[in-house]
Amino acid sequence: MLYAAAGVVALGFFVALEIAARRYGLPGPVTNQVQEVILPPKSGFLLYAGMALMMVVLTWRQRFIAVGTAIGIDIVIFLVRWAVGAKLTDGHPFGNGALWVMLGCVVIALTRRTGRERALLLKGVGLGLLLVAGRKTGDTWLLITAKSRPTVLDPYLATADHALGNLSWLVGRIVKATGPIGAHVLDYVYIQLAVAAVVVTMYQLRHVAAERRFPRHHLVRTFLVIGLLGPGIYMIFPVVGPIFAYGADGGHWAVASVWPSTPPPISLPRPIPFDEITPRNCMPSLHTAWATAIFIHSRQGPRILRFAGTFWLVATLGATLGFGYHYGVDLIAGVVFTLTIETALRALARGWDRSGIQLVVHGTTVFAALLVSYRYLPMEMARHPWLFGPLLLLAMASVIHGYIRTTRLWEPKAAPALQPEPQPELV
Numbered sequence: 001m002l003y004a005a006a007g008v009v010a011l012g013f014f015v016a017l018e019i020a021a022r023r024y025g026l027p028g029p030v031t032n033q034v035q036e037v038i039l040p041p042k043s044g045f046l047l048y049a050g051m052a053l054m055m056v057v058l059t060w061r062q063r064f065i066a067v068g069t070a071i072g073i074d075i076v077i078f079l080v081r082w083a084v085g086a087k088l089t090d091g092h093p094f095g096n097g098a099l100w101v102m103l104g105c106v107v108i109a110l111t112r113r114t115g116r117e118r119a120l121l122l123k124g125v126g127l128g129l130l131l132v133a134g135r136k137t138g139d140t141w142l143l144i145t146a147k148s149r150p151t152v153l154d155p156y157l158a159t160a161d162h163a164l165g166n167l168s169w170l171v172g173r174i175v176k177a178t179g180p181i182g183a184h185v186l187d188y189v190y191i192q193l194a195v196a197a198v199v200v201t202m203y204q205l206r207h208v209a210a211e212r213r214f215p216r217h218h219l220v221r222t223f224l225v226i227g228l229l230g231p232g233i234y235m236i237f238p239v240v241g242p243i244f245a246y247g248a249d250g251g252h253w254a255v256a257s258v259w260p261s262t263p264p265p266i267s268l269p270r271p272i273p274f275d276e277i278t279p280r281n282c283m284p285s286l287h288t289a290w291a292t293a294i295f296i297h298s299r300q301g302p303r304i305l306r307f308a309g310t311f312w313l314v315a316t317l318g319a320t321l322g323f324g325y326h327y328g329v330d331l332i333a334g335v336v337f338t339l340t341i342e343t344a345l346r347a348l349a350r351g352w353d354r355s356g357i358q359l360v361v362h363g364t365t366v367f368a369a370l371l372v373s374y375r376y377l378p379m380e381m382a383r384h385p386w387l388f389g390p391l392l393l394l395a396m397a398s399v400i401h402g403y404i405r406t407t408r409l410w411e412p413k414a415a416p417a418l419q420p421e422p423q424p425e426l427v
Contacts, residue, residue: 010130010133013137013228014028014029014030014133014137015030017029017137017140017141018030018031018140020144021140021143021144024143024144024147024148026140026143026144026147028140029133029136029137029139029140032136032139032140033132033133033136036095036096036099037096037099037100037103038077038096039091040090040091040092040093040095040096041091041092041094041095041096041099042090042091042092042139043091043092043095043135044091044092044093044094044095044098045092045095045192045195046095046131046132046135046194047095047096047098047099047132048070048094048095048098049131049194049195049198050098050102050128050129050131050132051066051067051070051098051099051101051102051128052128052198052202053124053127053128053131053198053201053202053205053220054066054102054105054124054125054127054128054129055067055124056124056127056202056205056206056208056209057120057121057123057124057208057209058124058209059209066101066105069097069100069101069104070097070098070100070101071097072097073096073097073100073101074093074094074095074096074097074098077096077097078093078094081093099132102125102128102129105121105124105125106122106125108121109121109122109125116212117212120208120212120213123214124208127220130220130224131194131198131220131223134223134224134227135194137227138227138231141231141234142231142234142279142280142281143279145231145234145235145238145279145280145281146275146276146277146278146279146280147276148235149234149235149238149280150273150274150276151238151271151272151273151274152238152239152240152245152271152272152273152274152280153237153238153239153269153271153283153375154239154240154241154242154244154245154246154255154272154282155245155255155264155267155269155270155271155272155378156269156374156375156378157239157282157283157327157329157330157374157378158242158245158246158264158269158327159264159266159267159269159378159379159381159382160327160329160373160374160377160378160381160382160388161327161328161329162263162266162381162382162385163329163381163382163384163385163388163389163392164328164329164332164385164389164392165328165385165389166263166328167321167327167328167331168242168259168260168321168324168326168327168328169242169259169260169261169262169263170260170321171260171318171321171322172242172259172260172321172322172323172324173260173261174322175318175322175323176260176322183322183323185315186315186318186319186322186323187319187323189311189312189315189316189319190287190315190316190319190320190323193287193290193291193294193312193316196294196308196309196312197219197220197223197290197293197294199305199308200219200294200297200298200301200305200309201218201219201220201297203301203305204218204219204297204300205218216349216350217345217346217349217350218297219293219294219297221345222293222296222297222338222341222342222345223290223293225341225345226286226289226290226293226337226338226341227286229337229341230284230286230289230337231281233283233284233337233371234279234280234281234282234283235280236371237283237371237374237375238280238283239280239281239282239283239327239330240274240278240279240280240281240282241281241282241324241325241326241327242259242260242324242325242326242327243259243323243324243325244274244278244324245272245274246258246259246264246324247259247260247324249324250274250278251275253272253273253274253275253278255272259324260324266379266382266383268379269378269379282325282326282327282330283330283333283371283374284330284333284334284336284337284367285320285325285326285330285331285333285334286334287316287319287320287325287326287334288316288317288320288326288330288331288334288335288338289334289335289337289338289341290316290338291312291313291316291317292313292334292335292338292339293338293342294309294312294313295309295310295312295313296338296342297309298310317331329370329374329392332370332392332393332395332396333367333370333371333374335396335399335400336363336366336367336370336395336396336399337367339363339399339400339403340359340360340363340364340367340399342403343356343359343360343363343403343406343407344356344360346407346410347360350410355406355409356406358402359399359402359403359406362398362399362402363399363402363403366395366396366398366399369395370392370395373388
């Protein structure tokens with residue numbers, strides 16, 4: 001019943017978003033997903049990543065069949081496009097096969113499975129399709145933010161960011177100094193965040209096929225909730241980022257073309273008009289939020305997975321700042337945002353208690369206080385960086401400390417080893 005209710009809510013959300021997108025003359029997430037059954041997908045890697053998530057419920061033999069079928073379908077579709085002379089102007093020449101396999105598994109579950117096996121297969125397909133649908137939903141949300149928010153609040157964040165030493169300008173110059181190699185590495189990490197999430201999730205779900213059940217909590221749940229709630233904050237606090245508001249990429253809409261060479265001067269901020277194309281997707285930094293979630297969930301894995309999670313977090317922070325996509329204050333908000341959501345989901349999975357409620361309330365309060373201070377106290381923050389800079393870091397550190405302390409209390413304690421009782425010996 002719970003999964004059925006969640007499915008109905010998700011379907012209603014996608015339909016509502018489709019209608020909202022149509023009001024702005026844009027195709028919605030449902031339309032974009034249906035088109036990819038035949039048309040070249042925007043991201044073939046994402047579709048195969050979704051299929052990989054689905055396959056955690058399959059046996060090894062079924063996995064080989066699924067992969068072979070997907071590749072075979074992609075080859076056939078590619079040959080048909082080549083035969084009819086279809087030009088590939090956008091998207092990837094592969095990925096349709098993975099989508100066909102996932103949809104085929106839905107048909108198999110409904111017609112050839114019963115009981116728990118049907119439910120398990122549908123959950124696996126739902127997991128893979130939700131990853132893909134989340135990407136489509138996010139793309140639609142970003143278009144809606146650009147159309148519905150004609151003004152942005154970048155000057156407020158740029159002013160508040162003086163309290164952190166203008167991190168975007170500093171890291172931007174560092175990335176520029178590393179040359180094309182450093183930029184290419186950071187860019188790859190930035191755009192392949194979903195792939196890293198799939199790797200960590202597949203490790204977490206590696207026993208599903210044998211145990212025939214999913215764990216109570218895993219990374220995909222956190223990923224989806226972050227993607228669901230984050231765009232709502234975009235609508236409340238629309239920001240385009242320093243490379244657009246203060247860089248050449250903003251064109252004539254930019255306040256000035258000074259990023260990353262010269263930090264903006266401290267002046268009274270005000271909302272500025274911006275185009276209807278650039279997404280207002282800065283506050284909070286969801287890339288930081290997702291990378292933080294990957295880092296958290298990789299902690300329970302082997303050393304190589306922990307190393308990869310740490311690398312992905314550090315590289316994502318460097319990319320978000322170094323490419324001018326975010327201000328330093330965005331990253332602090334993103335970390336607090338993720339830890340609050342992660343705490344709520346873990347508490348929901350294990351049962352709410354006093355420590356979980358307190359940490360969720362604390363994280364929500366800190367996040368709201370950050371947004372309010374960025375909006376109404378940016379001048380004070382810029383004029384007194386020695387005070388507000390440490391306060392921002394302490395606010396984030398308080399949520400981090402609370403999360404570590406609370407989740408350690410939730411971890412099951414190892415049972416002490418039984419000591420053999422002394423036995424009497426013959427003298």
